Amino acid sequence: MLTRLSISDFAIISHLEIGLYPGLNILSGETGAGKSIIINAVNLLLGARATTDLIRDGAQEARVEGLFQVPPTSELSQVLKGMDIPFEGELLVKRIITRTGKNRVTINGSMATVGVLMSIGPQLLSISGQHANQALLKPDNHLFLLDEFGDLAGERESLSQEVRQFRSLTSEIALLKEEISRAQQKQELARLQADEIARAGIRAGEDEELERERRRLKFAEELFRIAQSSYATLYDEEDAVLPRISRCLKDLEKASRLDDSLGMATEALKAAIAEVEEASYTLREYLDGIEQDPKRLEQIEDRIFLLNQLKRKYGPTLEDVLAYRESISESVDEVDKKKALLAEKQEAMAQVKERMISKAEALSQRRMEVAKNLERAVEKELGQLQMKGTVFRVSFQGPSDDEISDPDSLALLIGEEGFDQIEFMISPNVGESLRPLAKIASGGELSRIVLALKSILARKASVETVIFDEVDSGISGATAEVVGEKLLELSRRHQIVCITHLPQIACKGEVHFLVKKQVEDGRTMTTITGLDKKERVMEIARLLGGKKITEKAISRAEEMLT
Structure with missing residues (x-):
């Protein structure tokens, strides 16, 4: 769980500190106030690429720090021990970007690399924003989502090892044949x-x-x-x-x-x-x-x-x-020795190929079983998100019957992820035919599909913190209220940080922060403050009514927060 975030000299942020809490944390503010900048800063703690233009004008370096609470029994704690990183339940991750382009990374005071951040970051928190929405539209990512849902990572890795060995032997055999020739x-x-x-x-x-x-x-x-x-x-x-x-x-x-x-x-x-x-x-x-x-x-x-x-x-x-x-x-x-070695390699490759095909076929069968469960789970979640009647299917494309019957042809089609090619198909309107997600989903539908998948996957994932940016894109009214309830439900299992412009979502939060952009001493800067009950009523009223906050908006805000 992310308990504290500190950002200094990053973009238009001079210095910002925020203490986050378990449950649903809401961040709201005017458009352009700097909410997305905060997300960009958090991304640096996950190993995202950094450039010097992120450093605030006049500063020599930008600094981002995150303090995480990690359960001692979690998988991440075992990973940290394996990396010889000091760890006693809390993890202080610090990243500094300098004008020279160099990065300095420390974890609990120990020097580390950006590569280490990239390896442990996904186990610390997950960010779902516009990039995640766009990633969902790409069929290349659907297979990994299906495997994550079905806990198939171990089987996929086992197959991947066989594929790598098969490719290695294939290269060795080709080289031996050239040498013999x-x-x-x-x-x-x-x-x-x-x-x-x-x-x-x-x-x-x-x-x-x-x-x-x-x-x-x-x-x-x-x-x-x-x-x-x-x-x-x-x-x-x-x-x-x-x-x-x-x-x-x-x-x-x-x-x-x-x-x-x-x-x-x-x-x-x-x-x-x-x-x-x-x-x-x-x-x-x-x-x-x-x-x-x-x-x-x-x-x-x-x-x-x-x-x-x-x-x-x-x-x-x-x-x-x-x-x-x-x-x-x-x-x-x-030459005779090389021929004997070639025969050994070919025998080994035949055995690896047999195992590889067997594992690929078994993984494909498991995926088809898991896909049925995912289809039901997504349709159920979408039904709760005002998309009743939506049909969600996982479309499989695999080898032809002729290729399946020919082990040599089939072996060439198997990659480290197997031979399955899948794509999420959806029909949001009753009676409409299924079409690829990228060709049919509107912004509001896509946001809800992302939320549905996140909700489903979060039940299985070990990640403690999930950040939602633009989860309210393309939705309003009753749908927004349902989305807020879904986020609140999700926050019972994970720490949720949600950036929103909608009062129906903001009112569901257990903690509310206001992000503002202001000018001090001739410099623009972003600030963030935690809101008390009265301030929160005014912010919800602003989200309801815009610049002019009316008594009616305040009354409605008080009603929404009760």
């Missing part, structure tokens, strides 16, 4: 490349080994000549190195027996003989193994040519070629 276009080339490398049967370091063999075969004749000459010089000639060193060794061994200081030289010659012998044996084996094989040379050169081709295509070394083959083999495997 692109990969498959490259896959054939990758397979050809992998096969080419595999057929070559290469191994790391093979090119270096072949190059060495190629050089031996290409220069075999010269290598044979050099090796043979060297072998002869060391071992095979009559005056070869090895026999000469052997003779020298025999002489030194004889001399070392005479002088042991030649022992080191003797040992060195023995070692030299062993090395020369080893070199000779190696050269002899080399000569035995060397061959001239033009056919083998041709084979090697062909192989080296093939390996060089592979290296030009796939990497500078054979190791790189082998690594490339491994990588494209992995890419081929990756």
Whole structure:
């Protein structure tokens, strides 16, 4: 419940404070006095968009504060605890708009955001004015009103989760299919490349080994000549190195027996003989193994040519070629993995689609049941609001029989609210055909329909405060009196704040405030004051008779207030 409202430097309001009470609070005043400005200020506490032109001329900031009493057992109290907002039954909401365009929001002294106001505002109070009347004319809003009446928000949210998951999976599957398509276009080339490398049967370091063999075969004749000459010089000639060193060794061994200081030289010659012998044996084996094989040379050169081709295509070394083959083999495997993942996603989507369709059909069936109850409730309320005989219907438009029988087609029609499209239809005059609300309702009829719906929904809603602005639009006389009685009845369950120009409604209030516009020190400003019994009689008389208040009007006002 809104217990106190404070507005400073907002539009033509310099400073205004009002203490509101349980029951029916009435605000009246001349046209243009600033009643709608007060509603605009309250809207800021609900998170409405703010602009700097709302700040009063000469001021640096506009300030709106609202003090609410919130039952500790309400849903809102649990929401506030979840937001770590200090709360002990009262909620002080403050919003400041500065010339720089920045907003400062505090809730019970804690910093908050406009987004927080938007989330908790609808649970604090509801405003029904011209905007609400226009919103009622839009069929897009009718579905939410029906769901609110039928307490279907939980079922709608459950369906919404399935729809979001279905859409997410649909996007993921489409992306996977694109990736697989692109990969498959490259896959054939990758397979050809992998096969080419595999057929070559290469191994790391093979090119270096072949190059060495190629050089031996290409220069075999010269290598044979050099090796043979060297072998002869060391071992095979009559005056070869090895026999000469052997003779020298025999002489030194004889001399070392005479002088042991030649022992080191003797040992060195023995070692030299062993090395020369080893070199000779190696050269002899080399000569035995060397061959001239033009056919083998041709084979090697062909192989080296093939390996060089592979290296030009796939990497500078054979190791790189082998690594490339491994990588494209992995890419081929990756396609298979993506196909397996696609199958999993498609299976998951099929399950989600089945649940989604089932929930959408169940929600649609519940809506049709709820719609019958809403139709009866609205017709009953309208009957009490001088619109007896009015026929109110909820028109459903849904998928065709063919679409219902095709799960794939039906799934595409389901949005987060389901597949139902509804519109409120009305026939305010007996014998007239039903027509859309926007095409048939007059201003007075629309005001009463809004009041009827508000009355019905308020019985279910947890919101404590309902503000009615222009609820008297297009009505007068006995109808206005009935509307006043309806507001009074509604105020037994909720705090009602009603802005009105009609005495038949104003007289039903338990508290009455007068909004006035006046000039002080050359500045226009709006003020609000609570009326005592005598002042209230005069205000009701003014509403009855206009500028000139007659004794008859005063007498009638006193009668209306008794």
